[in-house]
Amino acid sequence: MSTAVIIGGGASGLASAFYIQKFLPKYAKVIVLESAKRAGGWMYTSKYSDGCIFEHGPRSLRPVGEQGKNTLQLVEELGLAKDVLPVFRSDPAAKNRYLYVEGKLCAMPNGVGGLFKTLPPFSKPLIKSVGLEPFHRRCKENDESIHSFVRRRLGQEMADIAIDAMCRGIFAGDCRKLSVQACLPPLHRMEKEYGSILAGALFGSKGPKEQLSGLPKRAKQEGWASWSLRQGMQGLAESMTQAVNNTHGGEVRFGSRCVKLYPSSGDAGKITVQTDSDTIHADLVVSAIYSKDLASLLPGTMEGLREDLSALPSVHVVVVNLEYKDDVLPVKGFGHLLPSYENKSILGIVYDSCTFPEHNRKGSPNSTRLTVMMGGAWYDQLLNADGVLPDGKELVWKATEAAAKQLGIRSHPIRWHVSLNKECIPQYQVGHVTWVDGLEEKLRQSKLPLHLVGASYRGPAVNDCINNARKMVQAMATGT
């Protein structure tokens, strides 16, 4: 009887287990080891008895692309279609995004018309940058920073303001260090193949016309921009857990930490997995944890691999959820971001109640829920003179101050929650793709049945994590 062990019960680990059960039935036993007492990893939702929901990690997923459609298919297979909360492209929460610059909220253009106007904080209509884009030279290097790519193609202002802020919103990272090849692969590919983003968008292959069905079809027909679940994002992880446990031979073990991983002696092709309470001889191990954490599980004899795995940096993010009485938001939209020159430690504020009013407390549909994101690559700026993070009370004060200054919300929140998410977003710096390719090659050469999935490698978004887990399992199933 073959046994597969998956280390980590976040989106990547649970999806790996789900797809192994679906496509690789030879693994009669599928065990997920999760050190925490709950499923989901960074997919972490607090649900209050009055119906209010706070997300401390991801809050919405996009339905588009191979990855987006794959997650929707999974949602359908898990029987969660009835719980999906779509955000339509016509909703203010999808159309309106803001930058906070020089004391003002500035609406980003949300249609072609907006490109022709001079909209603050930009000094000229964005169409000027877009129109000149095809005439800029191609980069000779294979990779460069996102900032350098955008400055070259779209100009200094776009790079310093819009892209700087966007990278803080998505990666909590510094666009001067993040890799364009790893973080924005479609843009990188368009330049390499067509010489420009515009040419790639206009003339790039759209692929064969797809036959959509079920939720992906509904999402396309109804024009969804994003979606969540009625029970919050952690509900997706809980449903995957249930599906794995309900399939014969499947087991998700909570409070079970993997402490060591080494090639089984005298049993070539097997891996010994030591947990804090037992030892498992596995025929297949999938690591679905941060690469640095995997490094710490490997033996000294694998020093080269350990060193490589430890090389990936990550950032800490402080997430402060706030709830206010009544609708106190001055604008409707998804939220606003701050470029790093404006305020280093506050990355942005998400207007959760505008996107998902269904997650407001019952009986008070007009309450306002916000999430203030802080830290990331600028985490050090949050620390006090002794190099210590202020306590929760002070962080709530800092968050409410930001909401007061940036959104004019003068009332006091009626509920709040602070979480320090340590090493939560891996930073794909320039050269990241080469690093991942090298790691995978080393693992192939080692002939160990150890596979890597998760946010450390080929995309940190939940959709990437789930889709990469499926692709890994299907490649094993087809021997490719």
Ligand SMILES: Cc1cc2nc3c(=O)[nH]c(=O)nc-3n(C[C@H](O)[C@H](O)[C@H](O)COP(=O)(O)OP(=O)(O)OC[C@H]3O[C@@H](n4cnc5c(N)ncnc54)[C@H](O)[C@@H]3O)c2cc1C
């Ligand atoms: C604040 C924040 C907001 C985000 N917003 C979005 C968003 O809006 N949209 C989006 O798509 N993505 C978002 N992301 C990114 C996304 O949530 C994560 O990249 C993704 O959930 C990572 O999933 P994972 O399974 O790869 O890793 P994790 O979620 O890190 O899961 C790994 C699991 O392994 C467990 N573990 C670790 N070591 C061991 C061990 N030795 N033994 C057993 N178990 C172990 C951990 O407890 C954890 O549960 C956000 C992330 C954060 C932090």
